[in-house]
Amino acid sequence: MPDLTVIAEPARAKLNLALHIRHRRADGYHELETLFAFVEHGDIVRVAPATKDSFTLTGPFASVLAAEGDNLVTRAAARFRATFGGGAHAIELEKHLPVASGIGGGSADAAATLRALARIHGVDPADPRLFAIADRLGSDVPACLLGRTALGQGRGERLLPIEGLAGTPALLVNPGVAVSTAAVFRGWDGQDRGPIGTGDLLTAAQAGRNDLERPARVLAPEIDAVLAALAAQPGVLLFRMSGSGATCFALLENHAARDAAARALRLPGWWVAATALC
Known part of the structure; x- marks a missing residue:
């Protein structure tokens, strides 16, 4: 165009x-x-x-x-x-x-x-x-x-x-599977585990969770491997599944840690995007 x-x-x-x-x-x-x-x-x-x-x-x-x-x-x-x-x-x-x-x-x-x-x-x-x-x-x-x-x-x-974390290095990883949002929500166990806490954004996020992660992992077990791989990377501040999945993300201490993690996680069939919060 x-x-x-x-x-x-x-x-x-x-x-x-x-x-x-x-x-x-x-x-x-x-x-x-x-x-x-x-x-x-x-x-x-x-x-x-x-x-x-x-x-x-x-x-x-x-x-x-x-x-x-x-x-x-x-x-x-x-x-x-x-x-x-x-x-x-x-x-x-x-x-x-x-x-x-x-x-x-x-x-x-x-x-x-x-x-x-x-x-x-x-x-x-x-x-x-x-x-x-x-x-x-x-x-x-x-x-x-x-x-x-x-x-x-x-x-x-x-x-x-709210106040964001602009510029924080981030890594997005999807194991190459699509997940139905409706199916994930149907799989939620119905337990209210409480509200999001107070504090700055990173503190609140680290203390929080994704209640859709468990049902999404049942539907797409490939998510397990992504989360385990992100958890193992040096310099990770936060890792989690986003939304109803299957993409997971990590926030990292610096660009070098992010780029090293991106190189480690570029596996066959996985989509990886090295980026930053804005």
Whole structure:
């Protein structure tokens, strides 16, 4: 899409530094508390005004989504137009994040689409109507639209921005398996193990947990090997599965430790991304 009118928006991977499930609600959703953070690595969404709507997939994970006629990006664009107006758009999604992997790839793509369209049409990125669209698209989309470290409550859509750890080296590892979010939530044992604690972000995250890790590991035992490999790396400050899996992450003391861990974990079939919190 080599055009000067193209708006490019990063769709950064989302991490759940902690994810506490409190209870299952009457509407079928789960009440939760989570520490959202974002890393530099992610997808890229490019949007340009056009005479006719089009959607193009590129990037290393494009083929995984190619069979889908409908996705969060096209839904986000349709709902933006229904709310704010505007004509047709050519949208390109450059897909670098694995699909169904617990790092909010689809949610980040939808949020980036909304931000790009808002820039094109002069909509304030803090407009509550944008966040209302995001909320209807999915529980993680509002956090991805906010795009900064935050405490998430409710389904994850109630957001309180907090001080982050920008620049902290991070390593993302996926064992090459996709995990169904719905199946993982169904496997949660229903035990409320308490809220996220107080203190600075790293302290709260280290004292926290991911309540979806156990059911995800039952569905995808490959996660065990990733977590064990991350735990064994020197300089690790925190390691955990993100979201409903199967991607796991580590925060590390410095870039040298991160890069050494990345070299050690580049195993056949594993996806590895050396990045940093932003």
